[in-house]
Amino acid sequence: MPVWTRSKxxxxxxxxALEFLESTQIQMxxxxxxxxxxxxxxxEVELDVPGVFWYGVRSLGESVGVVGLRPNAPFRGAATxxxxxxxxxxxxxxxxxxxxxAVARKMKRDGVKLYxxxxxxxxxxxxxxxRCGYAPITLKEGASGETLFRKI
Numbered sequence: 001m002p003v004w005t006r007s008k009x010x011x012x013x014x015x016x017a018l019e020f021l022e023s024t025q026i027q028m029x030x031x032x033x034x035x036x037x038x039x040x041x042x043x044e045v046e047l048d049v050p051g052v053f054w055y056g057v058r059s060l061g062e063s064v065g066v067v068g069l070r071p072n073a074p075f076r077g078a079a080t081x082x083x084x085x086x087x088x089x090x091x092x093x094x095x096x097x098x099x100x101x102a103v104a105r106k107m108k109r110d111g112v113k114l115y116x117x118x119x120x121x122x123x124x125x126x127x128x129x130x131r132c133g134y135a136p137i138t139l140k141e142g143a144s145g146e147t148l149f150r151k152i
Contacts, residue, residue, distance in 0.1 A: 004055055005106035009098040011058045012067060012106075020056040026066050029085035033118075033125060052082055057099050064090040067099055073115075074139055074148065079107055080115040084128070100132050104151065116149040 001013040020026055049068070057065035068083035081103060086096045100116070107114040116134050118125035126136075126147060134149035 001056070005102045007098050007102040007105070009059055009093075010064075010095055010102055012055045012099060012102055013058060015056055018054055020063055020066060021054060023063065023087075025087040025089075026063075026085065029065060029087050030083060032088075033083055033085050033122060049082070054083075057086070057095065059090065059093075059095055059098075062090075063087075064095055065099065067103060069103065071112075077111070078113040078115060080117050080148070082117045084116075096128060097132055114151065117146045118149070119145055120147055121145075 001015050003011050004014045005012045049070075051073070052068045052070050055067050055069065056063055057067060065086035066083065067081060067085075070080045070082050072078065073080045081100065084096045084099055086099075104114045115137075116129045116132070118129060120126075129136075129147075129149040133152055135152045136147050137150050139148060
């Protein structure tokens with residue numbers, strides 16, 4: 001699997017077959033990203049989102065999560081992380097934060113401004129972006145059910 005970007009603790013990899021998205025644990029982690037009290041079953045998680053590129057997250061040789069990146073959003077020359085999902089057993093080790101930092105460094109090298117997005121129903125997700133050093137912003141044409149974040 002080709003590594004797309006990496007940090008000291010995580011490797012973000014590109015798997016054109018998207019096999020990592022077939023993992024029930026990854027699907028559960030994505031459900032948690034909608035809301036911890038979500039009634040969405042893992043099999044109902046919509047992964048075929050137009051314009052979103054999915055990347056696997058590995059740490060110490062294990063598949064630990066996934067990130068979803070939408071290029072040219074909210075505007076041309078920017079990109080938005082629409083999903084950062086870490087499998088439950090690997091949480092608490094800052095792997096989500098390290099994933100954001102690795103993607104942010106790659107985007108900066110590529111001259112792209114990185115934003116984060118989280119459903120307003122996910123309080124932990126909102127807090128996650130604040131802990132990563134991002135602040136909520138308002139755009140005139142922002143999606144109604146999401147909060148958009150940018151680096152402070």
